[in-house]
Amino acid sequence: MSRVFASALRTARLGKTVRQVLASTPTDELVQVNGWVRSVRLQKRVAFAMVHDGTCTQSLQVVFPDPRMPHRLTNGASVRLTGRLSSSPGPGQAVELLAESLDILGECDPVTYPIQKQTLSSDYLRDHAHLRLRTDSPGAVLRLRGQAMQALHRYFERHDFTYAHTPILTSSDAEGAGETFRVAPLTSPGSTAGAPAHSYEFFAKPAYLTVSSQLHLEAIASAVARTWTLSPCFRAERSQTNRHLAEFWMLEAEWAFVDSVAGLTQVVEDALKEVLRLNTTERRLLWKDADSDKHALLEEAAGDAQWAHMTYDAAIRALQLREASSGVKFQFPPVWGHALQSEHERWLADELVCGPVFVTDYPAALKPFYMRLNDDGKTVACFDLLVPGIGELVGGSLREERLELLEAALERHGMDKEAYRWYLELRKFGGAPHGGFGLGFERLISWIGGIDNVRECIPMPRWAGRMLL
Amino acid sequence: MSRVFASALRTARLGKTVRQVLASTPTDELVQVNGWVRSVRLQKRVAFAMVHDGTCTQSLQVVFPDPRMPHRLTNGASVRLTGRLSSSPGPGQAVELLAESLDILGECDPVTYPIQKQTLSSDYLRDHAHLRLRTDSPGAVLRLRGQAMQALHRYFERHDFTYAHTPILTSSDAEGAGETFRVAPLTSPGSTAGAPAHSYEFFAKPAYLTVSSQLHLEAIASAVARTWTLSPCFRAERSQTNRHLAEFWMLEAEWAFVDSVAGLTQVVEDALKEVLRLNTTERRLLWKDADSDKHALLEEAAGDAQWAHMTYDAAIRALQLREASSGVKFQFPPVWGHALQSEHERWLADELVCGPVFVTDYPAALKPFYMRLNDDGKTVACFDLLVPGIGELVGGSLREERLELLEAALERHGMDKEAYRWYLELRKFGGAPHGGFGLGFERLISWIGGIDNVRECIPMPRWAGRMLL
Numbered sequence: 001m002s003r004v005f006a007s008a009l010r011t012a013r014l015g016k017t018v019r020q021v022l023a024s025t026p027t028d029e030l031v032q033v034n035g036w037v038r039s040v041r042l043q044k045r046v047a048f049a050m051v052h053d054g055t056c057t058q059s060l061q062v063v064f065p066d067p068r069m070p071h072r073l074t075n076g077a078s079v080r081l082t083g084r085l086s087s088s089p090g091p092g093q094a095v096e097l098l099a100e101s102l103d104i105l106g107e108c109d110p111v112t113y114p115i116q117k118q119t120l121s122s123d124y125l126r127d128h129a130h131l132r133l134r135t136d137s138p139g140a141v142l143r144l145r146g147q148a149m150q151a152l153h154r155y156f157e158r159h160d161f162t163y164a165h166t167p168i169l170t171s172s173d174a175e176g177a178g179e180t181f182r183v184a185p186l187t188s189p190g191s192t193a194g195a196p197a198h199s200y201e202f203f204a205k206p207a208y209l210t211v212s213s214q215l216h217l218e219a220i221a222s223a224v225a226r227t228w229t230l231s232p233c234f235r236a237e238r239s240q241t242n243r244h245l246a247e248f249w250m251l252e253a254e255w256a257f258v259d260s261v262a263g264l265t266q267v268v269e270d271a272l273k274e275v276l277r278l279n280t281t282e283r284r285l286l287w288k289d290a291d292s293d294k295h296a297l298l299e300e301a302a303g304d305a306q307w308a309h310m311t312y313d314a315a316i317r318a319l320q321l322r323e324a325s326s327g328v329k330f331q332f333p334p335v336w337g338h339a340l341q342s343e344h345e346r347w348l349a350d351e352l353v354c355g356p357v358f359v360t361d362y363p364a365a366l367k368p369f370y371m372r373l374n375d376d377g378k379t380v381a382c383f384d385l386l387v388p389g390i391g392e393l394v395g396g397s398l399r400e401e402r403l404e405l406l407e408a409a410l411e412r413h414g415m416d417k418e419a420y421r422w423y424l425e426l427r428k429f430g431g432a433p434h435g436g437f438g439l440g441f442e443r444l445i446s447w448i449g450g451i452d453n454v455r456e457c458i459p460m461p462r463w464a465g466r467m468l469l
Numbered sequence: 470m471s472r473v474f475a476s477a478l479r480t481a482r483l484g485k486t487v488r489q490v491l492a493s494t495p496t497d498e499l500v501q502v503n504g505w506v507r508s509v510r511l512q513k514r515v516a517f518a519m520v521h522d523g524t525c526t527q528s529l530q531v532v533f534p535d536p537r538m539p540h541r542l543t544n545g546a547s548v549r550l551t552g553r554l555s556s557s558p559g560p561g562q563a564v565e566l567l568a569e570s571l572d573i574l575g576e577c578d579p580v581t582y583p584i585q586k587q588t589l590s591s592d593y594l595r596d597h598a599h600l601r602l603r604t605d606s607p608g609a610v611l612r613l614r615g616q617a618m619q620a621l622h623r624y625f626e627r628h629d630f631t632y633a634h635t636p637i638l639t640s641s642d643a644e645g646a647g648e649t650f651r652v653a654p655l656t657s658p659g660s661t662a663g664a665p666a667h668s669y670e671f672f673a674k675p676a677y678l679t680v681s682s683q684l685h686l687e688a689i690a691s692a693v694a695r696t697w698t699l700s701p702c703f704r705a706e707r708s709q710t711n712r713h714l715a716e717f718w719m720l721e722a723e724w725a726f727v728d729s730v731a732g733l734t735q736v737v738e739d740a741l742k743e744v745l746r747l748n749t750t751e752r753r754l755l756w757k758d759a760d761s762d763k764h765a766l767l768e769e770a771a772g773d774a775q776w777a778h779m780t781y782d783a784a785i786r787a788l789q790l791r792e793a794s795s796g797v798k799f800q801f802p803p804v805w806g807h808a809l810q811s812e813h814e815r816w817l818a819d820e821l822v823c824g825p826v827f828v829t830d831y832p833a834a835l836k837p838f839y840m841r842l843n844d845d846g847k848t849v850a851c852f853d854l855l856v857p858g859i860g861e862l863v864g865g866s867l868r869e870e871r872l873e874l875l876e877a878a879l880e881r882h883g884m885d886k887e888a889y890r891w892y893l894e895l896r897k898f899g900g901a902p903h904g905g906f907g908l909g910f911e912r913l914i915s916w917i918g919g920i921d922n923v924r925e926c927i928p929m930p931r932w933a934g935r936m937l938l
Contacts (some may be wrong), residue, residue: 012731014724017629017694034726035694036899053725054693055629057898078901080726106870106900107725113898130891131898133692142693146632153622153902160524163615164518167929168637168701169716171936178656181671183678185705187647202650202705202715203936209652216929216938223602224523224611225486225504232637232701246671247638256522257484257503257549257574266482289574401575422599422938425716429582429600430505432547460685467640467672469685469891 019056026085026095033060033097034105036134037077039117042067051081051097054139057281061088061096068104075117076108076134092201099289122456129460140282142459144449145441147282148275149230155271161226161253166213168232171205172419179235181209190261204420209234212438215370215423217254220401222426228253230441238464242453243391245442247462254436259366261381262309264396264435265358268385269307272356272394272439275448276302290450297388298448301356308357310348312340312379315359318352319344337363340384342391349386356393358383369409372398372435381435390447396437403427488525495554495564502529502566503574505603506546508586520566521548523608526750530557530565538571544586545577545603567804591925598929598937609751611928613918614910616751617744621720624740630722635682637701640674642889648704650678650691655866668700678703681907684839684892686723687868690903691895697722699910707933711922712860714911716931724904730850731778733865733904734827737854738776741812741825741863744917745771747770752918759919766857767917770825777826779817781809781848784828787821806832808855811860818855824860825856838878850904859916865906871889 016024021033035053047067050059062081073079080103088096114128115135123133132138156163169183185202201207213231220227233250253271258264276298286296296399301307310318319334332341340348341357349357361379364371371380381396400406406427410417417424442457455461460469485493490502504522516536517527529548533539542548549572557565580740583597584604594601594879601607625632638652654671670676682700689696702719722740727733745767756764770776779787788803801810809817820827833840840849851866869875875896879886886893911926924930929938 009618012729012735014628014695014732015726020628034901036901045873048715054592054631055695076899078899079726104894106898108899109897111834115893115898130688130895131692139692142633142689144630145634149632150622150626153619157619159483160488162523162612163720164611164928165701167615167716167931167936169703169931169936180655181652182655183650183652186649186651186677187705202933203931204934205936207936208655219599219938220602220611220928223594223600223608226483226524232634234638236656247636249634255483256547263482316896425583426599427575428578429575429584430545430547430577432503432505433574459633459689462636462638462672464671465673467636467638467674467676469636469688 017055018051018058018060021060021097022056022058022084022093022095024085024095025341026087028084030082030100031085031097033081033083035060035079035081037073037075037079037108039075040070040073042071049079051079054133056143057136057140057285058093061093062075062099063092063096064099064102068160071097072104072107073102074108074110075111076110076113076115077104078106079103080105080110090271121300122453126455126461133337133459137286138456138459140285141445141449141451141457144278144280144282145445145457147278147280148441148445148448151274151278152228152230152271155274156226156228156253159226159267161228161255162220162224164217164220164227164229166216166220166229166252168210169203169207170210170216171203171207172215179237180211181234181236183209184205202317211235212250214254214436215440216435217252218423218434219426221254221256221436222430222432225257226253226255236464240464242455243443245454245461245463247459248440248454248458251439251441251444252436254434256432256434258398258435259433261358261360261383261398261435264398265309265360265383265385265438268358268394268396268437268439269356272444273302275444278448286449287415294389294450297355298450301387307354307385308353309360311356311360312362315340315344315348319347322347322352339366344420345384345386345391345450349391350388356387356389358385367397369413370397370399370406371417372400373405373409383437390443393437393443393447394437396435398433398435401427401431401433403431426461486524487520487522487527487529490529490554490566490841491525491527491562491564493554493564495556497553499551499569500554500566502550502552504529504548504550506542506544506548506577508544509542510540511540514835518548520548523602524807525612526605526609526754527562530562531568532558532565532907533568533571540569541573541576542571543577543579543582545579545582545584546573547577548573549573551729574759591922595924595930596937599717602928606755607925609754609912609929610918610920610926612756613747613749613751614914614926616747617747617914618918619909620743620747621699624743625695625697625722628695628736630697630724631689631693633686633689633696635679635685635689635698635700635721637679639674639679639685640673640676642673642682648706649680650703650705652678653677674823680704681719682721683723683905683907686721686905687892687903688895690723690725690905691899692728695722695724705933709933710911711924713749714923714927714932715931717923718910719925720908720910720913721905725901726905727904728902730827730829730852730867730904733867733906734776734778734829734854737863737865737906737908738825741913742771744913747917755918755920763858763919766824767919770856776854777822777824778829779826780829781831784809784813788816791816791821806834808835814853814855814860819857819861823857825854826861827852827854836866838884839866839868839875840879841869842874850934852906856916859912861910861914863906863908865904867902870896870900870902872900
């Protein structure tokens with residue numbers, strides 16, 4: 001390792017990233033750049049290296065006037081370079097760095113380095129979770145998450161939604177059914193470290209990991225009118241699919257003074273279009289080798305045309321018609337009163353609508369107690385947003401703000417009214433019509449990035465049997 | 470309840486918030502506003518109501534030309550108003566609404582409503598967590614959290630830090646000592662719902678709630694150079710102080726190619742000054758009745774002057790000198806090699822420096838294994854940021870990037886090298902000098918909002934024995 005801490009190069013300010021250097025105009029000043037070597041090419045009178053620092057999809061081309069300079073350089077090594085920027089004669093980059101000095105900060109043995117140059121499988125990279133983000137697609141997905149999040153921040157800030165950190169530890173396991181995680185301190189007072197403390201309740205009552213922030217957001221929306229969060233959620237889901245994680249991030253928004261499902265879906269559509277219209281090099285990289293038909297559908301969804309709406313009732317009829325007309329049967333027959341299965345959802349979005357579709361007004365019996373009953377007495381004012389290739393991306397509803405009806409729903413669902421006293425009080429004291437939705441953030445990334453498996457959409461995924469790092 | 474869903478007023482688009490209405494210029498158009506009543510004043514020929522919707526500190530003054538119009542209106546009721554905006558002749562507001570119609574959406578019984586007009590104690594409000602955000606200060610704190618978060622997003626985005634969602638469930642309980650929470654699914658496969666599944670490991674190994682995202686962020690920084698997160702963290706902390714929560718939010722940043730503590734503290738200072746310079750009505754409201762000396766200190770910290778730095782060594786000598794010269798003894802004598810106690814930290818920030826101070830280069834034995842050893846062989850390249858009235862707000866360090874030294878540190882701390890193999894590989898393959906910090910987000914809100922207790926700095930606080938909602 002040579003000259004790691006050349007004191008002349010020490011600076012307290014943050015230096016320039018590769019992204020900043022690539023976006024700058026060549027001047028006569030010395031520039032310092034840090035990064036990791038992606039490739040080295042030695043020629044007789046000159047040498048080249050591509051240096052990447054993960055701040056953008058591109059690498060910086062470095063030109064060494066003396067081909068001996070980078071002779072010990074290998075892929076993966078971390079380097080500090082000083083030189084002058086110059087317009088690049090080659091294709092693919094506007095500027096390149098003419099190197100005057102090179103410090104190898106950290107070497108990388110090319111024989112044992114698990115991240116070799118050639119394309120590596122998703123499975124292999126997942127097994128090397130600590131190194132996976134050093135490769136192109138996983139790095140781009142990580143940055144795309146940040147970009148999508150910022151687009152959503154912009155949307156919600158513009159519309160006066162207050163961001164809220166809702167609790168991760170809750171006393172309610174209502175929605176999770178058997179798939180809730182239980183939390184307990186590692187030790188009870190007086191016990192020796194390491195001995196589990198099953199009988200001792202740290203919070204004086206059982207604590208669970210949240211499966212949804214909705215009820216908390218309803219309390220917040222009854223105070224600040226509009227609120228949203230992007231919060232971790234947990235389900236001890238044992239099925240191994242490409243759409244499920246045990247730990248995932250959910251965007252949830254809740255707002256007061258909305259009184260129609262159309263009012264809810266408009267916000268969903270506007271917010272998601274802000275994300276769909278992101279035109280970043282990350283998205284272009286991720287879609288480079290992907291299905292162009294799939295990409296065309298996504299572009300269409302980003303357009304001005306309003307997304308399709310259909311009631312659950314109409315969806316069931318369409319599914320039944322499809323069976324009758326084609327003779328092809330679904331595995332689960334579509335029957336009014338039964339849940340839509342994945343195969344149904346996929347057919348509706350992928351084949352009938354060929355785009356995002358809001359399915360609204362499901363039977364009350366299929367949905368949680370808090371959804372607002374429609375005037376027909378049997379359906380609720382709710383929606384699921386189905387998108388091609390994914391299925392359900394968003395679910396939302398108006399919430400029952402009428403105290404008597406909410407109490408009746410709690411009873412019908414066999415729930416403990418006393419545990420929901422605070423929730424009932426939100427209605428009792430200045431209750432307002434309100435509603436909201438929840439969106440699986442990894443599924444959104446999967447959709448906009450053209451990534452088949454949600455395990456590739458979060459930096460360090462957790463699922464049944466799997467928790468690396 | 471009158472005319473809740475007047476269909477003529479239905480609109481799919483989000484309506485105007487009180488904040489937006491207060492910021493707009495009067496025109497002849499009809500305006501619709503929703504909100505909650507804060508006060509009603511009936512006069513002979515006219516009536517007034519203040520309507521609040523939590524999107525800003527202010528309420529909108531509504532003028533009723535007919536004093537009978539709001540005769541059933543009580544504090545806390547939710548309303549929908551239609552009328553025309555007019556320049557307000559009164560002080561304190563630029564515009565007021567001349568009401569033409571009023572719908573009471575949700576009534577509020579003034580006798581049983583727990584949120585009465587008069588000032589309520591923090592304890593009382595905490596006991597009414599679901600309603601607390603409807604009052605001025607808690608509502609302002611919630612919005613201030615969002616504002617501070619956005620200021621930090623702006624800072625880190627500008628400097629190419631990639632936002633990362635780090636895991637909440639981890640397999641490591643290293644830093645938490647006995648204060649880690651353990652996680653298990655509520656049911657094991659085949660067991661009946663409700664029966665705890667202590668022996669069954671959902672992830673095939675024990676799972677804990679994260680106490681810090683640092684190690685994960687180091688892996689991410691070794692790929693994208695700069696990263697940050699604002700993530701929930703958990704400690705089964707049994708002490709009841711005004712600085713501790715069992716669930717809190719921590720801002721952590723980690724970046725490569727930084728090689729001095731000054732490089733770390735510069736980023737901390739720049740990022741925090743961006744927050745300290747927020748000049749919002751929320752901050753003014755929160756500081757209205759607070760100690761003006763305390764506020765002056767905060768203003769000073771927001772200025773251009775660089776914050777103070779001192780080594781741990783110098784801090785110990787200053788503390789010893791103070792004892793020697795004043796004759797007043799600290800409860801814990803300041804001795805080189807011992808941790809700084811709260812009383813020491815407070816004296817350094819509150820009395821010696823009278824402002825934020827970075828204390829650097831603590832003895833290695835006091836700090837975790839991953840901190841970078843200084844050339845003296847006994848201290849590490851780290852810092853704590855102490856601020857007046859709070860004590861420790863931020864802690865950070867360079868991380869040991871030298872493989873042999875890191876391995877030695879793991880051994881010295883009696884830690885399992887195999888469990889940290891992935892962490893060692895970050896150094897083995899293209900390791901770079903790097904460092905980072907962690908900042909308690911509730912303590913930051915406490916500092917910038919002048920709020921004594923961190924329980925008032927998070928919407929739904931959790932601590933030993935306490936978990937409402």
